[in-house]
Amino acid sequence: MRTDHLDLDQLNLLRELADRGSVTAVADAVGRTPSAVSQQLKALQRQVGVPLVERVGRGVQLTDAGRALVVGAVTVATALAEAQAGWQAYRGDVSGTVRLASFHSAAELLIPGLLHRLARFGRLQLDTFDEDVAQDDFAGLTADYDIVIAHRSDDVAVPDRPQIVATLLMREPLDVGLPLDHPLAGRDFVTAEDLVGEAWIVPPPEYPIDRVLTAVAARSGLPVRVVRRSTHLPLIEKLITAGHGIGLLPRHTSADRAAGRFALVPLRQIRAGRVVEALCRPDRAARLAVRTVLDELVAEVAQVTG
Secondary structure, eight states, X not given: OOOTTOOHHHHHHHHHHHHHOSHHHHHHHHTSOHHHHHHHHHHHHHHHTSOOEEEETTEEEEOHHHHHHHHHHHHHHHHHXXXXXXXXXXXXXXXXXXXXXXXXXXXXXXXXXHHHHHTTOTTEEEEEEEOOOOGGGTGGGGGTXXXXXXXXXXXXXXXXXXXXXXXXXXXXXXXXEEXXXXXXXXXXXXXXXXXXXXXXXXXXXXXXHHHHHHHHHHHXXXXXXXXXXXXXXXXXHHHHHTTSOBEEEEHHHHHHHHTTTEEXXXXXXXXXXXXXXXXXXXXXXXXXXXXXXXXXXXXXXXXXXX
């Protein structure tokens, strides 16, 4: 076994395999052929003298030795990024392109102000992308983006996300959205018992709001009647405004559009909210450009939430 001169490129390919799950996906991500990626991984395996990858069904997964080597690869990549960031900070050079992905409602709330904040960094470019996925799938997006703005239920334990740096942005309460002529619209708050028999318009089950609906049903002792599902928040708001049902709406995101259209009423007795956070790979989080965007993102959250 020889590990005195491990090839950093080969280590990075192993790390990509750990994150992406297939040689083909790695090849697509790094712009090489699957054959070329396989050859590099086999060369690394020959050098260390132990199996790093094993076949499982039609796919592959890393062995314990492979996962241990990936931890080392992340450490090396992070150290290099920190060294480069230190040099850039010394030179006062905040520059580069940062790729940021976000689910729709967080992007709507945060991206416009974030772009204004970043305008003073003339050599820093922010590229933004829409990624509205199930809450358990956000961590996987960090393989393709420098920063991923994610949301998750706030009534469960923090998920196990090895090799991910998470920056808490906010806990956003979820209020009950009601048509203005609804009998409950003028209340200071509502309870689960008040909402029995209502028609609900909500996102799909794998989104954070579904856990609140489960709690509403448990508290009231009756099932929640879902009449329509959508991931498009403006559509849900319009349907509520038109009287087609009620829903759970993010307080800060929906507040500007609520006036004169629909009511936002807090839900009592149940913890109703979502955690919004920024996820990064450790080496990308160490980049000065990424750290700058994260700092400005935290500042923007503080402003929009008061």
